[in-house]
Amino acid sequence: MGKRLDALLGRSFKTNKFKSLLNLALTRLSILKNQRQVRCTQATSDVTELLKLGHHENAYHRVDQVIKDQNALDVLFFIHGYFTLLIDRVHLFEHNRDCPDEILEAVSSLLFAASRIGEFPELQEIRNVLISRFGKDLAARSIELRHNCGVNPKIIQKLSTRHPPREVRMKVLKEIAAENNIVLKLEEASSTSTERTSSDVSKTKLTSEVKENEIGEGYELSDSVKRGKKKYKDVADAAQAAFESAAQAADAARAAVELSQFSPRGGGNSFSGSENKKPEQEGNGDDLQEGVVDVRIM
Incomplete structure (x- = not known):
């Protein structure tokens, strides 16, 4: 009944048109991957140059851009795989109004990625096709990351706007330093800074205790009292x-x-x-x- 109603209302799914859109998106995707790869390589070169000059602290902060560009590049590779999967399974769109389980991750992840990536117009068009085919509920569940949304956890992590933790920064920085035979001295500086910070905290705590002892619950007179x-x-x-x-x-x-x-x-x-x-x-x-x-x- 649903298929007949779609045919009467002119809402039948146009398989060839969707496949053409996916192929066009793959072409755009190749351009985006090359651009992101260039940016990632440039950011890595900047970190390497800072390490060679001995500016290890600046390199530590600059490595954030390397991680950001690498995460974006990884997401584009995921999207490439999902586009390929949808082309192979495009016949599932013709007979299903509910998203089949075998393409649920691909559809949900693309819907989520489209809400986070703004430089990919073909992805936005694919998003509109998926919403019109499988409904707004699936889109809302995917974009808002509700329970059982089906979005790939790695894509969620790599598209996060949070700053990478220190462990991730240090790992990437050590890899870059090792590739260029550079001895990383950031850990020593960090430990010295940590010790200095702990000393300052101890002094502050001691000063607070002295003030509390002097003030107490009331007022004291001069030295004799x-x-x-x-x-x-x-x-x-x-x-x-x-x-x-x-x-x-x-x-x-x-x-x-x-x-x-x-x-x-x-x-x-x-x-x-x-x-x-x-x-x-x-x-x-x-x-x-x-x-x-x-x-x-x-």
Whole structure:
């Protein structure tokens, strides 16, 4: 019934036209592969030249372009194989509205690749034919990489926009260095940088711990109070303690003045420390009290 309906509506699949499109796409594909190969070779030459000049760090970063171009070239080879498979199995398009299992990977992978490659107009036309034949659901499942989408995992990996991991970069860089008999010194520099980074992290951590110990849960006073390990809840608490300490100091000074008035001359227990002081130089208690009050207010 479906085949008869397609014939009535003029929706019959044109096998020869599709085969011609695939062959045209293969011709374009050969051009793209040559262009990508040239770019890959040039990127590899740049990395080799940097290694010869001793710029190993720059070569390490430049190798990203080599990996990108090589991945794109590998995808084009996959597409070449899928085009060839569809040409051989083109008769399956005539009698099936659902994608047959034997060409599911090829169809799904081409739909996914077409959504990622923009420099291949024939691939876009093939994509439109596949969608019109097998429906938008298969296209959406392939492009969005849903469960059981059928897309080749290697194509997904090679068309990823993420930067290659360090292990992949180092592998490619070592291969290029080995082919040119160059001793790669990047690992030593990397290890030294890692040790320096670890040292900086340790210093930062130690500084943070010291600051935490100094600040604690409250506020500390100056060196004399820090030696006593006494902490205060807030600034008001610390100010109140300072005021009480000043008051105690004033009382002690007042008591010292009173005792000095009754102590014998030349005694060795005087707080003033001046055994031969004249009476007029000692001053009276009121003057000392006023001086203590001024200090306490300040």
